[in-house]
Amino acid sequence: MDCITLITKPTDFYALLDSGGGEKLERFGDVTLARPDPQALWEKGLSHETWQEANGTYVREGGEAGKWVGKLPPKWQIEFGGLQFLIKPTSFKHTGLFPEQLSNWEWLSALIASRSPSAEDGIGVHVQQSAPSVLNLFAYTGGATLAAAQAGAEVTHVDSSKTAMAWARENAALSGLSDKPIRWITEDVLVFMKREIKRGAKYDAIIMDPPAFGHGPKKELWKIEENLLELMQLCRELLSDKPLFVLINGYAEGYSPLAFAYNLAGFKEKWGGEVECGDLTIAESNSERLLPAGIFARWRA
Numbered sequence: 001m002d003c004i005t006l007i008t009k010p011t012d013f014y015a016l017l018d019s020g021g022g023e024k025l026e027r028f029g030d031v032t033l034a035r036p037d038p039q040a041l042w043e044k045g046l047s048h049e050t051w052q053e054a055n056g057t058y059v060r061e062g063g064e065a066g067k068w069v070g071k072l073p074p075k076w077q078i079e080f081g082g083l084q085f086l087i088k089p090t091s092f093k094h095t096g097l098f099p100e101q102l103s104n105w106e107w108l109s110a111l112i113a114s115r116s117p118s119a120e121d122g123i124g125v126h127v128q129q130s131a132p133s134v135l136n137l138f139a140y141t142g143g144a145t146l147a148a149a150q151a152g153a154e155v156t157h158v159d160s161s162k163t164a165m166a167w168a169r170e171n172a173a174l175s176g177l178s179d180k181p182i183r184w185i186t187e188d189v190l191v192f193m194k195r196e197i198k199r200g201a202k203y204d205a206i207i208m209d210p211p212a213f214g215h216g217p218k219k220e221l222w223k224i225e226e227n228l229l230e231l232m233q234l235c236r237e238l239l240s241d242k243p244l245f246v247l248i249n250g251y252a253e254g255y256s257p258l259a260f261a262y263n264l265a266g267f268k269e270k271w272g273g274e275v276e277c278g279d280l281t282i283a284e285s286n287s288e289r290l291l292p293a294g295i296f297a298r299w300r301a
Contacts (some may be wrong), residue, residue: 001261002276006296008101011079011287014099018051019284019291020044028087028095031055033068035093039292046286058093077174081105083146084174086167090191096141096167100280100293104247105147108134108207111244111300115204116152117278131181132244137189137208137231142168144247149180156183156194156203160216188216190227193234202240209249223230224250232263236270241270245300249280251293260297273301 010016017032018025019040026033027188034051035058044051056072065297068089075088078097085097115132115238134153134197141164145157149172165186172178185192189210214222235246246267248260261277277297281290 001258002274002278003257004276004278005290006100006278006280007290008099008102008280008282008293010283011080014080014097015285016099016282016291017285018044018046018287019289023051024291025051025054028097029076031073031076031087032090033072033095034058037291038062042289045284045289053219056089058089066093067091071158081147083142083143084171084176085141085143085151086170087172095204096171098143098293100282101249104249104296104298105144107146107298108144108205108245108247109151112148112151112153112205115244132204133202133240134205134207135238136204137193137206138214139168139207140209144209145182146175146177148174148205148207149177149182150175153205154181155184158185158187158189160186160188160214160220162186162217176181186217188218188220189222190230190234191216191220193231193238194224196301197234197237201238203238204240204242205244205246206235206238207247207249208235209251211251228263232266236266239267243267243301245298247298248296250295255295257295259296260295264299265296267299271301273299275299 015027021044024037026190030184032054033056034054056068056070058066058068060066075086077086081102087095089095102138125221134148134155136157139145139157139159148155210224211260212224257277264275279292280294282293
């Protein structure tokens with residue numbers, strides 16, 4: 001099993017300017033944000049004055065929530081990875097965009113394109129085939145959904161939050177993907193998957209970003225340590241006879257990428273292919289440091 005480090009590098013539209021002291025300084029378009037990051041355990045590289053120039057700084061108010069202070073627009077649009085995203089800083093310090101996922105979007109897009117209706121076989125002959133079907137679970141603001149749809153997939157986007165669902169649809173519209181075959185499902189993930197199995201539904205690929213803890217729209221309880229095994233079993237039942245891939249992302253502190261990768265061993269045993277896992281990181285624009293930003297594991301047939 002390969003363990004690798006995926007790196008998101010600075011672009012004209014997004015850059016990690018600095019990190020340290022439990023914080024990170026980022027530029028989203030023309031707006032600079034300073035917010036907490038528990039992985040940034042080293043000293044900051046840029047001056048205190050530079051950090052003070054941020055348009056918005058996140059301040060905790062107790063518990064998990066907080067507020068943004070400074071001259072900060074409520075929302076603005078940026079381009080990232082060939083897609084358009086609406087940035088809206090929330091009281092939980094999120095912005096709606098996870099730049100560390102760019103390598104995964106490029107990976108899944110290439111796999112989907114290889115099975116698109118216009119794909120060629122090994123000798124350059126066009127092969128008629130249906131568009132691959134992709135299930136995106138805990139899909140939030142839809143980065144992976146948009147990447148998959150843009151690559152030619154039919155996508156089912158599932159999230160329990162109505163707010164996140166509306167945000168994802170805004171991103172789709174901004175990216176010119178509103179007319180693409182995307183199903184938008186506001187539902188508890190496990191409830192939806194079980195219903196799909198009863199219907200005989202099948203998917204060629206599954207993407208998931210399970211939180212450590214959460215609730216469905218009807219207060220269904222999710223705990224990753226209690227529900228992940230059931231989730232993976234349901235995934236196996238929902239995959240088609242000729243699947244493309246399964247991708248798991250995680251941000252829960254304390255888990256190794258191997259914990260996710262071992263859950264993909266059964267897919268490799270049944271369909272062959274390869275499993276790889278590792279860290280998601282973001283490269284600073286002013287140093288050689290990489291900020292850890294999550295973990296992933298992925299299987300491809």
